[in-house]
Amino acid sequence: MNDHSSTPGADSSGTPAAATDLFSKFDPLIQQREQLLAAGMQDPFSLVMEKVLSPTRAICNGRDTILLGTYNYMGMTFDPDVIEAGKQAMTDFGAGTTGSRVLNGTFQGHRECEDALREFYDMDHAMVFSTGYQANLGIISTIAGKGDYIILDIDSHASIWDGCAMGNAEVVPFKHNDIEAMEKRLKRVPEGAGKLVVLEGVYSMLGDVAPLKEMVRIAKENGAMVLVDEAHSMGFIGEHGRGVAEEVGIIDEVDFIIGTFSKSVGTVGGFCVSNHPKFEIMRLVCRPYVFTASLPPAVVASTATSIRKLKHGSNKRAHLWENSRTLHQGLRDLGFELGTKQAESAIIAVIMPDLERGAMMWEALLTEGLYVNLARPPATPANMTLLRCSLCAEHSAEEVQTILGMFERAGKAVGII
Template sequence: MSDAATTPDAVRLGDEGTPPAGDLLSKFDALIAERQALLDTGVRDPYAIVMEEVLSPTAAIISGRETILLGTYNYMGMTFDPDVVAAGKQALDEFGAGTTGSRVLNGTYQGHRECEDALKEFYGTSSAIVFSTGYQANLGVISTLAGKGDYIILDADSHASIYDGCWLGNAEVVRFRHNSVEDLDKRLGRLPREAGKLVILEGVYSMLGDIAPLKEMVAVAKKHGCMILCDEAHGMGFFGEHGRGVFEEAGVSDDIDFVVGTFSKSVGTVGGFCVSNHPKFEVLRLVCRPYVFTASLPPSVVATAAASIRKLMHAGEKRAHLWKNSRRLHQGLRDLGYTLGTPTAQSAIIAVIFPDQETAVGVWQALLELGLYVNMARPPATPAGMFLLRCSLCAAHTDEQVGQILEMFATAGRAVGCIA
């Protein structure tokens, strides 16, 4: 054996650190080159921002300066709620740092049951199941419900976790045009009547912040004998009388079979869940692979989630303030001359659309230098090849902060030359 072969780096990289023939990462060369060309212009990497210190739900230290956060999903501002933080500290002291096990073996603690009880109370359902992430909730529930020979009908702009759940379950996937009730009806009409069918809808779409016409879509799905799963990741907390989501506000709660959501948005921690009134729902604990074969959430996390969910049941004032913030920012950005993803404020997400990546990154960097952080989004995450800055408002943003945000957008847009 040669000396080169005994050197791990040489084996992996070849001579002088070059990738070996048949390099499995070569398929990403175009993306690597595009990213490097962007960085060579001197801009910051929009996907490598580090928050050195988090001061509150709406402020952090980035590159040594205090920055307003407008790029988090902390819709209800629960991350620093004193009761939520105290619950996590107590669970950490009483149950330790982690479970080291799956929910079906040694990974179910009292806190997991209490978290599921809080979800059942919040949603008014008979069953709830908690996953380690929101991604795994969709991956697990969708792949378990619909398998080979079944059909999943979904919006073309559905979240990646929804698509991945479809692929894991090996069901036939039928896509309909984004938010088109007519196209949904037409495609359902072509499917075999006797086949198992699951229609997947989202309350709020995370890129543009638009909401689905759930009332009409649910009526179409029921007409064709389908079961319905609604993803309320971005609707939980501030839509509907009880904050359950767009499906509650649309008045279709009794027609939705499964509601999937996440703790990493309005709840302010991490984790995912599914709630349902289906009498056979509990069997998912035995057959859902992303539930059975994943370590459960740490005790401190489920404790913070349960405390947050119970407080969200009585968060009417927060919801009202969040909606006020959303309407004000949306109108203010329109008045400045920006192109937005929706004609009116439909959710806590406001997307500012740009004609190309260079303009979007230019405004993003100018905002960061002014002390404002927003999300830079590009294909394939965005629909129809859009480049946009996504603003996620928080119930903890003050009136003064919203005013500062508008001033920063005015300054940045004029500096880059994308608004008059």
């Protein structure tokens, strides 16, 4: 006779145990979302763009809408040369690669894209990933492993944190943009241990800039390698658009620069550039590179063309800065609380009192014909709810004034100003 008590998943009486619902951990978030939707609001995280008209406008809910939340900083998504390069590559090479870069997934376009990156940054090595997330995941987890130490800003992007976790290094966070705190943690690392300092040029939530010059100096004085994520500064910060590290004159002291194609470049994908003499071995040891299908031919062709055009984008950069300063000052004058005291990047974060009123403000702006990002905890620092605006070089001066009018009307309607 069988002893049911020994059956896996059964209790002592032989009754099968109730299965644990692995989704139960998400119940508070599910309830929060249901409460917002029950009030008749549109879901801020499932907006559909029915047709994209330009880098700055789309049809949303059947209405012509100004886009102020797309990270399309340099407006390259509709550049005629970028689009034509993609069309030609699809005709010549097909729709996809169906393989990893180390197998059949390296086409001529991938080499040309990496050549364009090397030229843009004036560096020896460039490695293209299928997403910006994978670039951080792959590079960080591969170069810093068990027994090594990663010292990073507490407000680092999720892809940076996930790269740390995947590599099993000791992770030592420090208070956001706090130079003294970073130095203290560096000095506590055991002598002889490998050290990697991970920073961002522009932090994506508040749009604030890191004090890279001082931080890189301290990192080097303490024997650490430095990785800087320039995802939100590539293309428009620095004389040649190489980011904050170029702007403050320390780009040659940075060991690795990570970036993405889904912001200023206007396509999709990620990359790492470096002057380290052993960097090419990464192509054989970096798992998120080795075990992922490579980018489609059309994407790398469009990307290479966009990067080469960004080298000569000084006029666009100047106009984007003008837009950013105008919008930042205008919102402050209206009485909104912003994430930074002055315009530091193309990201302007408008701080909301709480999630409910943030969602109401988001919907009021959408009704006006303006799309921005609603950002909420835990993705935001200090449990803030933000309306995150990302300007584009293709926004006209008139559009910026229109946007200010929309914010004024929506803010008064919701009771925030």
